[in-house]
Amino acid sequence: MHGPWAQGVGLSRPTRPSMARRPSREVAANEHAAPIQAVELRHPSQSQLPVVVLLLELQPLRPLVVDGGIIRGALGLALHDLAPLAYQALYEAPTPPYRMAWLAPRLKLVLIGHATQHATAVLQAATHMARQGLGHQRVPVHLRAAFQDLGPAGERPLIRDGAWLGLPIPVRLGSMLSPRDPTGPWALHLDTPLFLKQSDRVVRDAPPFSVVLARAIERCSKMFRFGGEFPMLPAEVREAAAHVRLRAHACRWTEFERYSARQKQAMLIGGIRGVLHYGPAPQAALAWVRACTVLGLGGKLSFGLGDIRVREDGPLTGDEVIQKPAVAASASQPTERVARPIDPKNLSRGAS
Structure with a gap:
């Protein structure tokens, strides 16, 4: 055993889990238990929700295709073997209280709410995962x-x-969270693919701000529930947010493959990748989008999607596309496949 082990978790090695296993009654009951007195939040800076954001610098010792699906599976197996209670809290919860993002050469792991109690166990499992190797060929990874x-x-x-x-x-x-929101034009950087739905349809093009805000409030509501909090957004702010202009965008739909143990076949996961340029937004609305720079935005977050940044925007360069945003799925939308080997030499230079 390497490193400290200060969480009192059992170290027995039960049989390897099935990812389709039904959540335990205890976990499900804890998650859906209504707080005695919910606290209304008008700004996320007021939130007492505990979070832990871990940043791991990983260097594969041979070329390796890295994606969130590979890391999610490998980390899950390590947690199940080393810390069954942590595995149960993260992987068997109806709403996963964690997310991850591969931002070469760094892996970001975000633990939310009660999952933060297992932060040391997760870090210990990540070091074990690196020693065991990633992918079908068990490519060894150096945790720098x-x-x-x-x-x-x-x-x-x-x-x-x-x-x-x-x-x-x-x-x-x-x-x-940053103490100041952008007051003028701002940009939403999609560092990993963003998977959004609107009216049960996948959003495959640049979304209007109203869609981004709705999904941000939805995400915050789910995560804040762990701390007995819920976001409040006055109707006049929502109305003003509906008029925020999409100035331009430089993004496209991207996909990568992952193997599904449940379906026993390769599955495609996709989302929008790039930069969205918006006009000035009400700070009371933009703050909830900024909260998702920590909590994540959209769907499939446990597979590495939905990592975003909010930045003040400058003049457009002319390379962006200015068009009316569409929210309907389009079979003709150009697709970029992003499953490519990562050269360890590039990782050592910090290239992605």
């Missing part, structure tokens, strides 16, 4: 370092060259 992202306060080192320097500590979501 691990940090805890503290938002505006910077990054706190946890592991460097195999040495443990500290343990992850849950922090308040509000402390993770």
Whole structure:
């Protein structure tokens, strides 16, 4: 056993799990239990929801196609073997209280609400996952370092060259957010594919801000429930948000394959990737989108989708596409496949 093990979790090795296993009654009951007194939040900076954002610098020792599906499966097996209680809390919950994103050469793991109690176990499992290797060929991976992202306060080192320097500590979501929202034109950077639905249809083109805001409120509502909180957005703010203009975009639909143990076949996962340029938005609305820079936005977050950034925007470069946004799925929409080998030499230089 490497590194500290301070969570008191059982170390027995039960049989490997089926990913389709029914959630335990205890987990399901805890998640759906209504808080005694829900707290209304008009701004996410008020949230007391605990979060832990782990950043792991990984370097495959041979070329390897890395995606969220591979990491999700490998981390799940490591957790099941080393920390069954952590596996149950993360992988058997009806609403997963975690998400991940592969941002080469870093893997981001975000634990939310009660999942933060298992942060040390998750980090321990990630180190075990790296030693065991990734993919069908078990490509060994070097864990160069691990940090805890503290938002505006910077990054706190946890592991460097195999040495443990500290343990992850849950922090308040509000402390993770920038103290100032953009007041003028702003850009939404989709660092991993963004999977959205509107009226039960997949959004395959640049979405209007009203769709982005609706999905952000939906995500915040699900996650804040873990802390007995729920977001409040006045009707006049929603109405004003409906008039936020999509100035331009430089994005396209992308897909990658993952193997589904449940379906026993390769499955395609897709979403919008690129940059969306919007006009000024009410700060009371934009704040909820910014909360999703931590919580994630859209669907399939446990497979690495929905990692976003909000930035102030400058003049357009002329390379963007300006068009009326469409929300209906289109079979003719150009598709970019993004399953390509990652060269370890490029990772050592920080290339993605």
